[in-house]
Amino acid sequence: MLELPALSLTQPDEWPERRGELLEAFARHVYGRTPAGGSTAGVEDRGTEAVRGGHRSDLDVTVAGPLGERVVPVLVHVPEGATGPVPVVIGLNFAGNHTTTPAPGVRIRRNAETERGARASRWPYGEILRRGYAVATAHYDDIEVDAPGHASDGVRGLFLRDPADPEGWGAIGAWAWGLGRILDAVAEVPGIDPAAAVAIGHSRLGKAALWAGAQDERFAVVVSNDSGCGGAALHRHHGPGKETIAAITTNFPHWFAPGFAGYADREDDLPVDAHQLLALIAPRALHVASAVEDAWADPLGEYLATVAASPAYESFALTGTRVEGEEPVSLPTVGRRVGGRLSYHVRSGGHDLTAGDWGQALDAADRVLAERGST
Numbered sequence: 001m002l003e004l005p006a007l008s009l010t011q012p013d014e015w016p017e018r019r020g021e022l023l024e025a026f027a028r029h030v031y032g033r034t035p036a037g038g039s040t041a042g043v044e045d046r047g048t049e050a051v052r053g054g055h056r057s058d059l060d061v062t063v064a065g066p067l068g069e070r071v072v073p074v075l076v077h078v079p080e081g082a083t084g085p086v087p088v089v090i091g092l093n094f095a096g097n098h099t100t101t102p103a104p105g106v107r108i109r110r111n112a113e114t115e116r117g118a119r120a121s122r123w124p125y126g127e128i129l130r131r132g133y134a135v136a137t138a139h140y141d142d143i144e145v146d147a148p149g150h151a152s153d154g155v156r157g158l159f160l161r162d163p164a165d166p167e168g169w170g171a172i173g174a175w176a177w178g179l180g181r182i183l184d185a186v187a188e189v190p191g192i193d194p195a196a197a198v199a200i201g202h203s204r205l206g207k208a209a210l211w212a213g214a215q216d217e218r219f220a221v222v223v224s225n226d227s228g229c230g231g232a233a234l235h236r237h238h239g240p241g242k243e244t245i246a247a248i249t250t251n252f253p254h255w256f257a258p259g260f261a262g263y264a265d266r267e268d269d270l271p272v273d274a275h276q277l278l279a280l281i282a283p284r285a286l287h288v289a290s291a292v293e294d295a296w297a298d299p300l301g302e303y304l305a306t307v308a309a310s311p312a313y314e315s316f317a318l319t320g321t322r323v324e325g326e327e328p329v330s331l332p333t334v335g336r337r338v339g340g341r342l343s344y345h346v347r348s349g350g351h352d353l354t355a356g357d358w359g360q361a362l363d364a365a366d367r368v369l370a371e372r373g374s375t
């Protein structure tokens, strides 16, 4: 049995205080502190085109901090024919907005024309629109450069920062902040319901989606896809071939607060673990997805984190993935979503965001948004 830091839940009315303590602990020890004073300063529509099942807008979103502004291109698809405002899924992409669709009209900022549509399998826009969701994406590099030594070049450069601060925010914190700014921007787009916002992310961007959802309670639903170490996977679960704090802070020192590296090979000393990150999203909806062959992201460690986070949902009389009286030792059936307001699925195959993952995520979102009367 895993020895995990306690969720220390008592009554739902004590949750705001406990949430505050946990947020502070994750800022301090893992991701760094998100500075106050940021905002979305403007949204300019660079062009809207009809697509099958809706329309696509190419926006310039200006984000701002005390030291300046930065323009982030955001690609938004909105379904047609809805009777009221529609829910919106917000997620960052790895290689440029033009890589998410083969459509010739989408602007190129970085990476080549030959990359157009190269990642379209991760963005099944037609199906997302058919299901009644709008979807907004931005290239993560346009928010924060994914390399060490660039902390002044992206949105972190918009804020005063002490590079020696062990609790200074890392790139994951910056990407998470960016998701919130995109939500500010799409809240202004006609036909979108900002109260029905879903944050989604794959892998390192799944870590960012979780941290965004933990901090920003406007996200009604959060989806983590193969987020692994520093995301949904328990640090204290020692699965075979999984990524460790030592590995992640060596390979990606810029992702976290500098102090996080001090827990390399000392997982048991980290004051928090992933189940508490997941619990921070309660009582809002959370769906965690893994892939069987993705040992590096530790599927079982991700599932066990959802089980250990379940008491947070249960304290609101909601259902997680925990089954009373059972101590899980293995993954649920492949391909089947388990749980309630906090749900989980593992699919066959490796590290990727597939159309099937989107299907599961939107099924989870449908359920909670229908309960709230938002779809």
Ligand code: GTR
Binding pocket: 202, 203, 204, 205, 227, 228, 229, 243, 248, 251
């Ligand atoms: C890996 C990294 C993981 C994961 C992944 C990704 O190299 O070790 O933590 O984030 O990259 O983002 O695809």
